[in-house]
Amino acid sequence: MAGSGHEVRKKWDPWNDPQEKPHVQLLSVSKRFGDFTAVDNIALDIYKGEFFSLLGPSGCGKTTLLRMLAGFEQPSQGQILLEGSDMAGVPPYRRPVNMMFQSYALFPHMSVESNIAFGLKQDKAPKGEIAQRVEEVLDLVQLSSFAKRKPHQLSGGQRQRVALARALVKKPKMLLLDEPLGALDKKLREQTQFELMNIQEQLGITFVIVTHDQEEAMTVSTRIAVMDHGRIVQVATPTEIYEYPNSRYVAGFIGDVNIIEGRVSEVGESHLNIVSEQSGCGIRARHAVDAPVGATVWIALRPEKLVISVDAPADTTTNCMAGEVWDIGYLGNLSIYHIKLDSGIMVTTAQTNRTRDVERPITWEDRVYLTWTPDAGIVLGQ
Amino acid sequence: MSQKPREGKRSQVEYLDARSGEGTAGALEELHKQLLLLPPYRWLCSAIAGSGISPRGLLISTPYIWLLLFFLAPFLIVLKISFSEYAISQPPYTALFELVDDIYVQIKLNLENYQLLFEDDLYWRAYLNSVKIAGISTILTLMVGYPLAYGMTRAPQRWRLALLMLVILPFWTSFLIRVYAWIGILKKEGLLNLLLINLGIIDQPLTIMNTDTAVYIGIIYSYLPFMVLPLYASLEKMDDTLLEAAADLGSRPIKTFWQITFRLSLPGVIAGCFLVFIPALGEFVIPDLLGGSGTLMIGKTLWAEFFSNRDWPLSSAVAVVLLLILVIPIVAFQKLQEKDKAA
Amino acid sequence: MNKGLSWFTWSALIFGFSFLYLPIILLVLFSFNESKLVTVWGGFSTKWYAELFNNQGLLNAAWVTLKVAFVSSSVATLLGTISGVMLTRFSSFRGRTLFTGMIYAPLVMPEVITGLSLLLMFVAVSLDRGFLTVTIAHITFSMCYVAVVVQSRMATFDHSIEEAAMDLGCTPGKTFFAVTLPIILPAVVSGWLLSFTLSLDDLVIASFTTGPGATTLPMKIYSQVRLGVTPEINAVSTILVGLVATGVLIATIISRRNDAARLRDERLAAVDP
CATH class of the missing domain: 3.40.50.300 (P-loop containing nucleotide triphosphate hydrolases)
Incomplete structure (x- = not known):
């Protein structure tokens, strides 16, 4: 339950x-x-x-x-x-089983009340019970004061709630x-x-x-x-x-994602090592798919999981992509950066704007480094 | 639930029986026997028998059966009679099928009626003349209807529904009466001549009544709503900013009208023309009342052949050929409509 | 630009509507003419109307016409409604194409052919011509008009409304009466009205299919018109035109009032949270 x-x-x-x-x-x-x-x-x-x-x-x-x-x-x-x-x-x-239709499919010639009571009447429920259950469900969707109205006398949101009530009333x-x-x-x-x-x-x-x-x-x-x-x-x-x-x-249908192609170079106990020309670096990721050495895999990186920086990190050979800022989108709470990697492919990253004034904001044509933890990337097979 | 329609059906059958007693029942049985020769009817009967006749199925098949009985069957009978010979008997034609030795069905196809239609110039001239009159009056109706429809779409928004109503209203009133109204206007001592003479425009009354001109006027008048409605529909949905865009780009109003307005209203123009042309082709009342003895139209010819000469086989042949001629514009119209929908 | 158009608009509207209405107005006017001559105004009189009500033949024909129109439009509405529903809701049945063809064909069929073919069939099955045969003929072409009117209404309304009824426990048959029929009722009513006026109006098909004792009003008018214009026919015409025009006007006013009320409701509803 x-x-x-x-x-x-x-x-x-x-x-x-x-x-x-x-x-x-x-x-x-x-x-x-x-x-x-x-x-x-x-x-x-x-x-x-x-x-x-x-x-x-x-x-x-x-x-x-x-x-x-x-x-x-x-x-x-x-x-x-x-x-x-x-x-x-x-x-x-x-x-x-009852259905709530995309168009709501309210009966245009019946009041809200009769629309909701319709299903119960088909079951030949006693009159008193019908009235009581209609009242209950109208209360549930907060439409008690609209019981006598016809569908065309309601706003879109109210119609939606009538449709819901009508489908729910038969339990x-x-x-x-x-x-x-x-x-x-x-x-x-x-x-x-x-x-x-x-x-x-x-x-x-x-x-x-x-x-x-x-x-x-x-x-x-x-x-x-x-x-x-x-x-x-x-x-x-x-x-x-x-x-x-x-x-x-x-990965692509839900949310934004960067997909990078690579080849498995080493299969460890819990991690994989991947060589990727597109990223320009070695990738270390958590073991998720059954891929032998040499198999082509894809690494999915969510934009918010990439950290952007103008300073080169200590290790630039693993999980670190270098590129140039191509475009910046300022959304208020977030900033979106489009980075053109050295291999030519575009990568998106999103950074939360935590402070009002950043000492040295990242700007167009800056050379930047994108890093991520081995847990952040998802390895996908065919 | 399905109680109601079943009652409806039953009472209708009772109604048929009550009206003409046993004669009708016998006639219906005879009809049923004849119709069993037709595949669609046979399918239907076997389908009903096979499915164990649900009342709902029966109800649903009533209109189907009705149309088979009273639309398709009559037409096939026309086709059949058009191949038989005129005879002085009751009914005045010979049988097409004859039973020979109770086994073989002998079919006597008589093509003489059709031959006559092509040989006797009365008939083919009547066909040609019908096409001519229908064609010319279609163009004239377009010329009268287009400005009217255009004017309606230019009128203030709040008038438009009322104007539309005014166009539709005559359609509901009697066709015959609307044609009749013109007799009083067009005849020699009629209102039009009276007006023109009093105004001093003419000395001698014009002869319009009982000429082709009167027929043209009658057709334009009667079928004007059929032309105006599709024109109005296509002109109304036109985007006014297109005209502004054309003007902005340097097009003069007259040119804009031809290049934009008229071009975009072409679907309406075509629909309107077909809606006038098709019924005008087989028109009877207008040429009969307004036209003269010289006005040849096929609907009139058919009527005369049937009622005056009582030559049923020949009038059937006239009808069959008229339908064949009509098939061309109807199919063309349908093709265009489908293309329109697809676009 | 607008000013230039306005002159053209005005003349197009005035010319167009005078052409449509002047003949009818003249016809009505001369039905009140004292003189028997249709072109000479001899003063106002209603004597032709009085004469009309003494013309037993005309009254009989009018009565026959009304009966035929009533019976045929009612049966045609029943059959046509079923057909319209079939065309939109039953996507496949044997002979559907044939059925669709038979619904549309009578709409474009010249009346002379419809009349001739029905008559020949009635003769072939030796059915006596009269009230019954005219009624059958009128049902046959009227039901096709009803079917088309009902079909277009059926095609525009949301199919999921019917599904919703079934989902809530309504059998298909019951769904038709509880939901579909009330929604398409305006179309059914206008289908009936259309059939009624078509039947009232028909001359050609009635001339072919009727028999002795069942002469309809248009046939009566036609036979008199062939002899010339008479004020009496003007009077009958005026009554017919008047009846139809009043009916159509009332129907339009009612439906426009409903539309206006509906629009007002919808505007109010949009304001609600």
């Missing part, structure tokens, strides 16, 4: 517990539309109480996957199990959210992300969200599945995805 408060949440990682039974299981699920494969042989376990994100560029198959969970599409191959029972052939209106086993915040402006979106997390924690319902916004996925999720061309590239917690991406695709 998601439980309440942060202490519980910290330790809560059912995906690492072999005893835990997954809430939803996808067993080698594929979906083809004619010649086009939208979802390609996906296996995935989602646990009860998770806030799970499907992240990827448009056309990567994330929405198709969500629609298969909702029952609007049937898998061409494979099985979807919800609490152990096969969902094949179960139509959307018989699944204990589904799983809530599917298709780009739920896509239509909101940036400020409202950030605020709503936290509201969503609070509601999810309060109710303990499994949330599966589809998004193309990596920041959103990082903020709200317990785990993220990064998708590309119908496949899942990596499934991990936000921290793992950022700090330990398993491929150049994931």
Whole structure:
């Protein structure tokens, strides 16, 4: 269970517990539309109480996957199990799963109240209960005073909350959210992300969200599945995805990254030594992939993990790239430097502006040195 | 839930039965038998029988069946009769299929009707004349409609909806009445001649009524909304800053109009022309009421052939050929629309 | 530049709209003419209207026309709505192309051909011509117009609204009545109105498909018009034009009021947090 408060949440990682039974299981699920494969042989376990994100560029198959969970599409191959029972052939209106649509899909001819009550009426719930539950959920999304309004009489943010309330009121086993915040402006979106997390924690319902916004996925999720061309590239917690991406695709999709090519020259117990012409120095990095001596590897370096300096460090042969400042972007809290290395490739670094006045600010055409610790670089294979 | 439509369907069948009793039921059965010769109908019947007839499936197939019965089948009958011979009988044509020894179906294809259409100059002249009249009146309608549509888009924003409404309104009122209204104006002792003579512009009344000119006026008048609406739509969505940009770059207004405004409204021009040309080609009411005995149009010819001469096979052949002629602009129009959508 | 255009705009609008409306205005005017001559103004009179209501033949024809229009537009609306929904929501069924073709073809088919073909079929199955056959003919072409109107409405509204209903536990059939139908209702209503006026207006198809005892008003008007212009026909025309114009105007005013109210609501909603 998601439980309440942060202490519980910290330790809560059912995906690492072999005893835990997954809430939803996808067993080698594929979906083809004619010649086009939208979802390609996906296996995935989602646990009860998770806030799970499907992240990827448009056309990567994330929405198709969500629609298969909702029952609007049937898998061409494979099985979807919800609490152990096969969902094949179960139509959307018989699944204990609700969806919040990207367009919100509010019924334009019904009031907020009737929109929310709609699902309960389909289940023939008693009138008193319907009224009570509608009131509860309206209270939850802070729209009690708007119950009698029609959707067109609401602002974008209010409509979004009605859509959420309507999907939650039936207390589904799983809530599917298709780009739920896509239509909101940036400020409202950030605020709503936290509201969503609070509601999810309060109710303990499994949330599966589809998004193309990596920041959103990082903020709200317990785990993220990064998708590309119908496949899942990596499934991990936000921290793992950022700090330990398993491929150049994931490293590049989440946050900014510098990718440097090199060759393994020595395989040590815990570290690798890499020769890299692009960087102009030897690279020492933590052992992460199975790469024999001589194999080509890539080193991913996050901009904020590089330290920039005009003074040459003691050791310039390992984890130290030299180059010339090409461009500077001042963002207030950060400064972004584009450095042209001696090999000709461009590298980006970000430095926090800790003090107001720097004695000798780095400026254009300065010769600078970029250094990093052996733990900062991530070695990626093919 | 699906209760409602089922009731609708049932009451409709009851309605058919109640209206004409056993005669209708027999006629429908006869029709069903004849239609079984048609593959689409056969597919449908076997599909319904095979699927175990769900009420919803039946409901959904009603419009399909309706159109097969009352649109496709009648047309095939026209096609069939166009190949049969005129006979003084009831109905006035010979059978196309004959059972020989109860086994073979003998088909007697009679191409004489079609031959006549090409040989007798009355018919091919009527076709050519229809194309000519429809073509000329399409261009004239464009010339009247373009300034009107252009003027509407230049009018203040708050008037535009009302003006649009005013263009659409005549479309809802009776076509026949709108054509009739012109008789009083165009005839020899009509209002137009009265006005012109009183103004001293002419001495002798003009003969407009019962000429091709009257037909042109009638077609322009009746089909003007079809021309103005697509023109207005394409002119309205045009970006005014384009004109300013052209002026800024040194183009004079007249040149700007041709190079920018007219060019960009071409999709509307083409759509409007087809929307006028296609119905004008087969028009009957206008040439009949406003045109003279010399006004040859194919719709009128077909009507006369059917009602006056009672030659059903020949009028069927006239109809088939008219449709073949119509297919050309219709297909061209569709191709252009698709291209438009793709762009 | 604007001033130069304005002169042209004015004359284009004035000429265009006079051309559209002058004939109808003259027609209405002369229906109140005392004189039997259509071109000579003999003073104001409503005697032609009074005469109209004594003309039993005309009244019968009007009654037949109204009945045909009512029945045919109602059935056409039912069939056309189903067709419009089919065209947009059922992506594949056997003979879909044929069905689409049959929906669009009657819209461009010359009336003489539609009329002729239906008549020949009624003869082929020896169905007696009369009220029933005219009604069938009118249903057939009207339903295609309804289908197109409904289809364009169906195509523009968000499909996920229907999915949302199903997601909340509504079966497809129930979804249609609870969600789809209320949303497309304005299109269905305008489809009905369109069918009604088309049926009211039709001369050619009715002439082919009707039989003794079911003469429609346009047929009656046509046969009298062929003999010349009479104030009586002007009077009938005035009534018809008046009815239709009033109906269309009321419908427009109502829909514009709704639009305005909606716009106001949306502006208010945008202000809310």
